Amino acid sequence: MSTLNTTTSTTRPTLGAGDVGKSYFETNSNKILVWDGAAWNEWNRDASIYPYVNNNFSGSFDGSADWIDCNAITDYHGASQMSLSFWWKPTNSGQGPSIGYRLAAGSDWGISGNNVILRSASGTDGILTYTPPNDTLWHHYLLTFNAGTAVLYIDGVSESLSGTLTYTTLHSQTADFEIGRLSTLSSANGLFDEVALWTAALDSSNVSEIYQGDPNFDLSTDAGDYDQSSNLTHWWRLGDHASDTSSGGGAVADGNTIGNVENAANPGTNDGSGTGATYSSTVK
Amino acid sequence: MFVLPTFGLGVIASPTVPASVFDDTLTFPTIQVFDNESEFIDQTDAPDYTIVHAKDTDKLYVWKGYMWVVYDQN
Numbered sequence: 001m002s003t004l005n006t007t008t009s010t011t012r013p014t015l016g017a018g019d020v021g022k023s024y025f026e027t028n029s030n031k032i033l034v035w036d037g038a039a040w041n042e043w044n045r046d047a048s049i050y051p052y053v054n055n056n057f058s059g060s061f062d063g064s065a066d067w068i069d070c071n072a073i074t075d076y077h078g079a080s081q082m083s084l085s086f087w088w089k090p091t092n093s094g095q096g097p098s099i100g101y102r103l104a105a106g107s108d109w110g111i112s113g114n115n116v117i118l119r120s121a122s123g124t125d126g127i128l129t130y131t132p133p134n135d136t137l138w139h140h141y142l143l144t145f146n147a148g149t150a151v152l153y154i155d156g157v158s159e160s161l162s163g164t165l166t167y168t169t170l171h172s173q174t175a176d177f178e179i180g181r182l183s184t185l186s187s188a189n190g191l192f193d194e195v196a197l198w199t200a201a202l203d204s205s206n207v208s209e210i211y212q213g214d215p216n217f218d219l220s221t222d223a224g225d226y227d228q229s230s231n232l233t234h235w236w237r238l239g240d241h242a243s244d245t246s247s248g249g250g251a252v253a254d255g256n257t258i259g260n261v262e263n264a265a266n267p268g269t270n271d272g273s274g275t276g277a278t279y280s281s282t283v284k
Numbered sequence: 285m286f287v288l289p290t291f292g293l294g295v296i297a298s299p300t301v302p303a304s305v306f307d308d309t310l311t312f313p314t315i316q317v318f319d320n321e322s323e324f325i326d327q328t329d330a331p332d333y334t335i336v337h338a339k340d341t342d343k344l345y346v347w348k349g350y351m352w353v354v355y356d357q358n
Contacts, residue, residue: 025335032335049351218350223350
């Protein structure tokens with residue numbers, strides 16, 4: 001069995017001309033490093049595979065009246081901390097997703113196109129703007145909220161958010177959390193996968209581990225730099241959880257209308273019910 | 285290796301055989317090569333940081349203790 005020695009990006013050894021060819025696995029970046037006598041040559045990870053987590057389906061939303069209703073999620077009513085994670089593949093370049101909780105304008109939180117929304121009253125306070133990636137590839141989004149501080153990571157990198165946010169808690173009244181739209185404000189046109197919520201603001205190490213793990217990362221188990229499984233409240237796998245069904249109760253299949261998508265973190269609580277959206281076999 | 289002789293006027297030249305660019309004093313652990321990714325991808329008992337290759341995908345795989353990290357040929 002051939003095994004690699006390990007290092008990290010902050011503890012790379014100092015090598016010399018006589019160390020040509022020494023190779024390492026860098027555990028925090030998942031890179032393979034080879035010393036060429038003067039510098040490190042790096043091989044970047046292209047994918048990750050978990051032996052025990054299948055990811056064969058995503059959810060497809062056509063931009064017009066397609067969504068999954070996950071009912072009211074009381075864990076986040078008035079909460080001071082929250083993390084929202086998902087994979088998103090837009091139909092058109094530069095399109096952001098639509099997902100979140102919305103009672104009415106000013107009583108909403110989530111992501112709508114190129115806006116992060118975290119409001120407890122109407123107005124522009126709590127509407128933050130970012131620039132979605134200008135392509136139609138899969139991207140990992142992870143939004144954290146921590147007592148008035150919001151961070152949006154796309155593919156593990158913190159994005160620039162412009163705007164004002166003074167609210168220190170999420171809106172406290174009852175409204176449904178929906179995948180694929182932010183109520184009547186906007187509708188998603190693209191594919192969602194692996195939507196998850198935590199009652200904690202994940203730090204950059206956790207975010208990086210989830211992103212590096214690809215959509216088949218097991219969010220229910222701590223591994224590597226991910227240590228937040230105990231704060232995971234919701235995880236909709238969009239076709240890959242045991243009890244996910246097509247409309248009418250049939251088995252999941254490519255192109256079928258989404259019926260029930262179970263909350264894999266707590267089955268039976270906040271299982272999602274589809275309207276219009278379909279399963280897709282296009283996954284990252 | 286067969287080397288064509290070279291000729292000079294009245295002199296038989298000695299051909300120069302270049303030294304190999306490969307250093308035969310170096311050794312590297314042999315990486316296990318599988319015919320198909322499916323032969324190992326569901327296994328979870330590899331020692332941490334085991335590196336293997338699959339011929340059907342032409343990819344390298346490193347076992348991180350809980351997942352396979354995959355490297356394409358690019």
